[in-house]
Amino acid sequence: MASRLTQLTAKAKQASQFVAKSGCDYYKNLMEKNKKYVVNPPTIDKCGELSKQLFYTRLASIPGRYESFWKEADGLKQLLKNKKDLKVEEAGIAAMFGIELYLLFWAGEIVGRGFTITGYKV
Structure with a gap:
């Protein structure tokens, strides 16, 4: 048990050294690749506006989802009517x-x- 704990501690130390050494580079590369998704300036007001946009966009998609659900349900009804062709x-x-x-x-x-x-x- 003690040897297992020593191994785990060594692996944790190795992982933290890796993150400390290459974490900043990883962060910079990630932000550079995804800068088109970052809104400038990053203010609380802008975050609130984006969250409202997301919420109302989701609400606006409900009719389309509702229609898709009923199309699937109708397809299932037709499948049940024609059980012989299954x-x-x-x-x-x-x-x-x-x-x-x-x-x-x-x-x-x-x-x-x-x-x-x-x-x-x-």
Whole structure:
């Protein structure tokens, strides 16, 4: 255990030396590559304006998303009406999607109960 701690400490020291040596260069290169996204001057007012723009842009995209959702729902209805024409591959994909959804809800329940399977904390 002590040797493991020594190894971890050495790796942490090595990482911090690397960051100290090349962190500024990395930051400068990153900012240079992405300077088209930086708003000058970077003031609190400008940040507030940008956050409002993002919020209202997202709100404006809701009708398009709503329409896309109903197109997908109509496609699913048509698929269910024509079950005889359903291919094995499409059925397999649908089954895998259903299983994935079930497992995600199951995992969410476990997380919600504090990572206990039975609901009782040990």
